[in-house]
Amino acid sequence: MKKDWIESRENDMLLRNKAYWFSLRSMPETDNDSTVTIHIPTINVLTSDSFKKLMDYASEGKSL
Secondary structure, eight states, X not given: OOOXXXXXXXXXXXXXXXXXXXXXXXXXXXXXXXXXXXXXXXXXXXXXXXHHHHHHHHHTTOOO
16 A cells, blocks of 8 residues: 655654755746746755754745
8 A cells, every 4th residue: 555655643744755845935926827837956855954944944034
């Protein structure tokens, strides 16, 4: 049986395989209401350290 790639539990979250992050903040607005293609740099791997940094920046109102 294939497991889900993400599992959210009461006290933690488990990501299987590799995940990436991308900020949409600098992206231009679009009139397209169905699909938009973005290119996520493979250097933007979501790790526990990068996730903490992203949350710290967000809580401080900082941009990446």
